[in-house]
Amino acid sequence: MTHNYPPFIVAKFGGTSVADYDAMSRSATLVLADKNVRLVVLSASAGVTNLLVELASGPESRVRQDKIDTLRALQQRIISRLKQPETVGREIERLLDNVARLAAKAAESRSAALCDELVSHGELISSLLFVEVLREQQVEAQWFDARKVIRTDDTYGCAVPAVSAIAALAENTLRPRMEQALVVTQGFIGSDAAGHTTTLGRGGSDYTASLLAEALSASRVDIWTDVAGIYTTDPRIVARAKRIDTLSFAEASEMATLGAKVLHPATLLPAMRKNIPVFVGASNNASAGGTLVCRDVPAPARYRALAVRRQQTLLTLTSLEAQPPHRFLADIFGILSRHELAIDLVTTSETSVALILNATSATSGEADMLTSALLTELSSHCHIEVETGLALVSLIGNALPQTESVCKAVFAELDAFPVRVICHGASRHALCVLLPAQSADGAVNALHRSLLE
Incomplete structure (x- = not known):
């Protein structure tokens, strides 16, 4: 009924x-x-x-x-x-x-x-x-x-x-x-x-x-x-950040997952399933307006926002012996699955895999994720390198992998920064770079000035 x-x-x-x-x-x-x-x-x-x-x-x-x-x-x-x-x-x-x-x-x-x-x-x-x-x-x-x-x-x-x-x-x-x-x-x-x-x-x-x-x-x-809506980036990092009046579910979801603090990353999933718009505004300044997140945004801009996620850990695993790449990856991801380690972003080669872990999602940071039992089991299959003190800077936009100039535009601004890992292509809406935490704010300012102002 x-x-x-x-x-x-x-x-x-x-x-x-x-x-x-x-x-x-x-x-x-x-x-x-x-x-x-x-x-x-x-x-x-x-x-x-x-x-x-x-x-x-x-x-x-x-x-x-x-x-x-x-x-x-x-x-x-x-x-x-x-x-x-x-x-x-x-x-x-x-x-x-x-x-x-x-x-x-x-x-x-x-x-x-x-x-x-x-x-x-x-x-x-x-x-x-x-x-x-x-x-x-x-x-x-x-x-x-x-x-x-x-x-x-x-x-x-x-x-x-x-x-x-x-x-x-x-x-x-x-x-x-x-x-x-x-x-x-x-x-x-x-x-x-x-x-x-x-x-x-x-x-x-x-x-x-x-x-x-x-x-x-x-x-x-x-x-x-x-805060009166969702901004092009954190105004505490870039004073020139501006509010985005309308965002698509896909754009806002990427922003939340990749570090924007305004929405909980899971918030949009139920709303998306029922196509329910989500409005974000400031309770202490309601007349200032806010951001409406909905399914369709007419003619969205190529570049929409920048997000930063700190407390990132880079786990690099290199095979100890020559073996088919598919077997090495199967062994590694099988171990990670058994230990319920949430993997955020991945890059691979034939003999190594680099994993970006989000320590902010763990109760007590890195120690919560990289347990001695996990590291012991991994060590029988690969050489392990752990690098902490990193930040993930993400450019959110639309059809980024299909945009010929996006990499040129981003890397022209990041030339002076020590980028550790690049993730691009898996998502239509994000290009992510991992770099030392102390470089994050400078990178965000450079990208925002070039692409969003």
Whole structure:
């Protein structure tokens, strides 16, 4: 049976947009300004997730208490501004007591599952507070536990959503509430089949908003953050960077994957599956406009943006003996697969393969990826070289492999920089170069000046 539901918007607010009472009030005003917003997804308040992650690492009791006191003070500053703080204050105090209990447990025995349960409290607290801010503006708002809908596997720390289960749960439990009132829920968190709390990885609140929009066939997803859209590059690197008013899904997806910080890399996948536009704007300056990401952009420019990803590791593996190239590559990638090492970019020759690894995606950097067990197994097949302190600079555009002048234009600007690896041709939308981290900002400035200004 097909239902024709009225169009609605999912609005997601990042940590800076709910950092304190004033930020929450601005975000509430944004929600109320558009009657089509029926579902609000929140991150934890700025700084809270970092505190919770530190608590999950099991610090000694004095440090642990200091962090819990800091966390309590952050929430109390918001609660103290509420007109009727009693009810929500008691509930948040209960959650903070639970944080203290879990942090003490983490000090005795750490686990990924315990970490997920602990860090989930940031979103639970911010969403409870935001409901009260909305109610103060005479709005009928309901709090909803996202874990009832966001079903995932049990890969704690970076859980994989079960899309069909989410669709069924959202239709049965979330949509009826949205028809009665404005619903406020949490990003980043979910639950596995056993009911244990899971998380989607850092920055996963954008992903939650997109998953719920897909499940409920929303008309748009609004991502409210601290920047007015997506820029040609990070304005902190290039002051002349300009906002891009419209991006295609393919362009924005490449930008997110290759280091642009505005969107979580997985955010666009659910939106693309249902062709749901995604708007990115600044909650503290909504009148400044933003960027709309959608399926089709008429006559997009050849060169669109530059992205930088730091903390990159180059792993070069060279065969120890003469053997057919296909066998060497099969052996190497078989080992990498068994050790679940995520490979980002690859270049190969007959006897060696160079792999670019993204340490920012690992919980504790390079050590998390290149385990002793992995290196031991690889060493029986090849000579290993590991190079750290690198950055990946990527040019995003359209039909780049088919553009005769692209390499000439890029390498003319990079002539003075010590490029380690080049990846070009696999993607229509990106050309990537790996170089020492200290050279990244200079390379971005040179390329931006030449190609994007």
